[in-house]
Amino acid sequence: MDFSADEMMASVAARELADGDVVFVGIGLPNLACNLARGTHAPNLVLIYESGAVGATPSRLPVSIGDPALVTGSLMVCGMADVFQCFLQNGRIEVGFLGGAQVDRWGNINTTVIGDYAHPTVRLPGSGGATEIAAHARRTLVVAKLGARTFPEQVDFVTSPGHRYRGTPRSEFRMPGQGPVTVITDKGVLEADRKSGELVLAALYPGVSVAEVRAGVGWPLATRTTLRELAPPSVRELQLLREVLDPKRLYLKG
Amino acid sequence: MADSASKVLTMHDAIARHVHDGDTVVIEGFTHLICFAAGHEIIRQRRRDLTLARLTPDLIYDQMIAAGCAKKLIFSWAGNPGVGSLHAFRRATEGPSPSLALEEYSHFGMVARFSAGAARLPFWTMRDYAGTDLPIANPEIKSVTCPYTGERLATVPALNPDVTIIHAQRADAAGNTQIWGLVGVQKEAAFASQRVIVVVEELVDTAVIRADPNRTLIPGVIVSAVVVEPWGAHPSYALGFYDRDNDFYVSWEQISRDPARLSAYLDEFVLGVEGRAGYLARLPGLVERLQASQQVCAGVNYGF
Numbered sequence: 001m002d003f004s005a006d007e008m009m010a011s012v013a014a015r016e017l018a019d020g021d022v023v024f025v026g027i028g029l030p031n032l033a034c035n036l037a038r039g040t041h042a043p044n045l046v047l048i049y050e051s052g053a054v055g056a057t058p059s060r061l062p063v064s065i066g067d068p069a070l071v072t073g074s075l076m077v078c079g080m081a082d083v084f085q086c087f088l089q090n091g092r093i094e095v096g097f098l099g100g101a102q103v104d105r106w107g108n109i110n111t112t113v114i115g116d117y118a119h120p121t122v123r124l125p126g127s128g129g130a131t132e133i134a135a136h137a138r139r140t141l142v143v144a145k146l147g148a149r150t151f152p153e154q155v156d157f158v159t160s161p162g163h164r165y166r167g168t169p170r171s172e173f174r175m176p177g178q179g180p181v182t183v184i185t186d187k188g189v190l191e192a193d194r195k196s197g198e199l200v201l202a203a204l205y206p207g208v209s210v211a212e213v214r215a216g217v218g219w220p221l222a223t224r225t226t227l228r229e230l231a232p233p234s235v236r237e238l239q240l241l242r243e244v245l246d247p248k249r250l251y252l253k254g
Numbered sequence: 255m256a257d258s259a260s261k262v263l264t265m266h267d268a269i270a271r272h273v274h275d276g277d278t279v280v281i282e283g284f285t286h287l288i289c290f291a292a293g294h295e296i297i298r299q300r301r302r303d304l305t306l307a308r309l310t311p312d313l314i315y316d317q318m319i320a321a322g323c324a325k326k327l328i329f330s331w332a333g334n335p336g337v338g339s340l341h342a343f344r345r346a347t348e349g350p351s352p353s354l355a356l357e358e359y360s361h362f363g364m365v366a367r368f369s370a371g372a373a374r375l376p377f378w379t380m381r382d383y384a385g386t387d388l389p390i391a392n393p394e395i396k397s398v399t400c401p402y403t404g405e406r407l408a409t410v411p412a413l414n415p416d417v418t419i420i421h422a423q424r425a426d427a428a429g430n431t432q433i434w435g436l437v438g439v440q441k442e443a444a445f446a447s448q449r450v451i452v453v454v455e456e457l458v459d460t461a462v463i464r465a466d467p468n469r470t471l472i473p474g475v476i477v478s479a480v481v482v483e484p485w486g487a488h489p490s491y492a493l494g495f496y497d498r499d500n501d502f503y504v505s506w507e508q509i510s511r512d513p514a515r516l517s518a519y520l521d522e523f524v525l526g527v528e529g530r531a532g533y534l535a536r537l538p539g540l541v542e543r544l545q546a547s548q549q550v551c552a553g554v555n556y557g558f
Contacts (some may be wrong), residue, residue, distance in 0.1 A: 027336055050361060051284050051436050063500050064335035066285020068493050071435045072549055080284060080309075080439045081369055084362040089381060108385075112358075117391050123347045125333030127360035128310075132382050161385035173384035174405075 003233045005186035006252045007241055008205055009143060010036055011233035013097070013184050016141055021094040022046045022087075024133055027065050028251050029143050030097035031058075032241065039240045048087060050129040052078045061246055084129070088136045091176060096137030098130050098180065102155040103144050105219045107162030107180040107192050107199055109134065110155035117157060127159050134160035135175045142183040146216025153219040163197025170197060188213045189230065193222075203228035260427040261480045262457065265529060268479040269295045272449045277416040278305040278328075280447065281314060284438030285335060286493060289421035289453045290314050291486035294524045294533065297321040307415060309364045309439065313489065313506050316340040317524070319354060320516050326355040328413070330364045334510075337503055341510035358392050363410045368439050370412035371446025379407040418447035420472060421487045423494060424456040425463075429477025432469040435493030441471050449478040455495050457482045465556075483530050488540065496544040 006029065013033030017023060019042040025034050035058070038045045047056045051066040055075025062069050071077055078086070087093060100109035101124050111130055115121035134140050140160075144150055162180055163170045170179055183190040183199060191202040201213055201223040214221050233241070246252045263271070273279060273296055281289050293314040296304075300323075306315050307328035312335070318324055320342035332343050346354035359367065366378035379398060389395040389408075396409050420440050425431040431452045433440065444450045452472060457480070463470060489499035509519050527533050534540065 051286075052438065053436070064285050064498070064503075066335070066436050068286070068435065068491060068497060071493060077434075077436060079437045079441060080361065081365050081442060084365055084380075088362070112387070112391070117387070119350055119352070120348055123332075123344050125331050125339075126329065126358055127388065128331035129361040131360040131386055131388060132362040132380075135382060135384065157391070158385065158387045165385035168385070170385060175384060176381065 001232070001235060001238060003238060004252065004254055005145070006254060007233050007238060009184050009186060010241055010252070011237045012189065012230055013141060013143055014040065014237070016182060016184070017042050017045055017095060020044045020046075022048060022092055024048050024050065024088065024093045024096040024137055026097050026099065027062060028099065030099070031062060032245050032251055033097070035245050036237060036240055039244070040236060048083070048093065050080065050083055052080055052083050054078060054087075061248075061250060063250065084132060088132055091136070093133075093137045094139065096133035096140045096177075098133060098140055098142050098160060100142060100144055100160070101150065103142055103151055103180075103183060104155040104162065105153050105199060106164035106197055107142070107183070108155050108158045108165065109142065109160040109162065109180065110157045112157040112159045114156055130160045134162070134179055135177055137177045139178055139182070140180040142180045144183065145186040146213065148216065148218045151217045163192050185213070185216070187216065191224075198222065200224055201227065203230050205230055206232050261429050261474075261477060262427050263479045263481060265291060265295045265453070265481045265483055268451050268481045269299055272417050272451055272478055273299075273301055274416070275301055276303045277301075278307060280307045280415040280418040280443050282308055282418060282438060282440045282443040283421055283487070283490065284309060284436055285498070286436040286438065286491060287421040287433065287440070287487050288312055288314055288490035289419050289486055290488060290490060291483045291530045291533075292419045292451065292453055292481075293318055295529070296323060297520065297524050307413060309361055310335070311340060311343060313340070313503065316342045316506070316510055317520065319343055319346055320510070320513075321520055321524070324354060326357065328357045328359075330359045330361045334503060334506055336500070337507055339507070342516060345513070357394065358388070359395070359410060360388065363395065365439050365442065367410050367413035368442035368446050370410070371414040372442045375412060377409045377411050379409050381407060383408045413446060415443070415447045417449040417451065418443045419451045419453065420444055421453045421492070422472070423454065423492055424458045425452050425454045425480055426458055426460040426474070427480060428460065428474035429472070429480050430460065430463045430470055430474040431472040431477065432463060432466070433471045434469060437471055444472045444476060450476050451479045451481060452477050453481045453483050453486050455484050455486070455492050485534055485540065486530055488544075494546050496540070496546055499544060
């Protein structure tokens, strides 16, 4: 069966989630991935949105992080002080999902500016809740398509902390969470090396070569000794994604 | 007799009395209950040199920036949710000579600033910002050593706005305000503020408030003015009243990208009308398109 890169990314992201996990969800592919996991192997996933909806079961595809469909039928609605203090800083979040305009060799993420901070070429939206998610969630999953501009050796601005900042390893900052441990791209999965914190190639999608992944990364990408090959989206996964979760192809574009 | 002391004003009079040139102004509401009607009145009254603060500037601050109301923005995420960019904001901040000053935090940082402001503390502590460039971009993000554990914690200063404007489903004439659905950081922002304007879909009798006091987010004792403005949050939404106008958020991409088109939008829908009624008259079909469905919850027993 044919499938798109977006469908593969959503399926791979969904499989990263375990039943019962408490997940801090963003809009777009992460939201699709979480609801896909809920519809397949993880019916007891608890979705928390930074807007304050806890245990959301959206009856339509949310187009913003504050969509009313996240509220109606949820388990709890709380203020944002509670989201960040009682859930995130408290250590209740197992998995956080982030995207980014740039992701670098050490898993640092930039969503702030392209170019110099005071006089940027492109002014991006900024952190939102990303910087604290990358610090506190036990595991942070990053979803981003490969490309030399998206995956530079070093980001222009560190919005969300990775595994090494200006030469200092993450362990010295004593952050509660492990940070961006897994980066789900459109061609394969990168993982942070446990010792060095450097992102290395860990798994390939069907039919993709190591050279193709390397071409989309701005540093000499190392690979794990054994590379996993990930299964394509199953018929069930594709059916849920296409017919139930995003029938209008708002996020499953290509 | 606080119950009967009416604070009800027209939008025009509430803004004229409580929002002044140079003020720090907060129009809060996270996606939900963003008071566009108040932002539009501030534009019509041509307020200048405002410091605009909120977590997500959203379309309303993009419009106020384009209209020349703002000298500074305090924020944590400046995009068009689910769509892309705020182009007036980008034009004012990109390139060699930005015209808008920025003071930038994360969501947690903004929440913490309002929390400190509401508690009238000088700052708030949090575990955040280590290993990032945010404290370099914003020197107001500092740190403190915990006197009990020795841990280094990040700090952000209190934010105490001159005026905070909150949209809500209902309030009584004294400003006892009930909100359901997403409540964002409205309570903290209101308590942090010197003055509070509440804008509601529906003015109700105090007996309605007293029948369900757990739903009151903002007490009348901190409210300066109450404005009754149905559909005042459009194109944002009010749960139980109307849905978010996602189509307008999508169209803002094209409108805001072109300064002439943005200016024409403000002329037609903001400067060219006297108030919210005139705005709504130019948007036929809103009720059919966006009016909320009925999903009424069961009541609870407050008896003892």
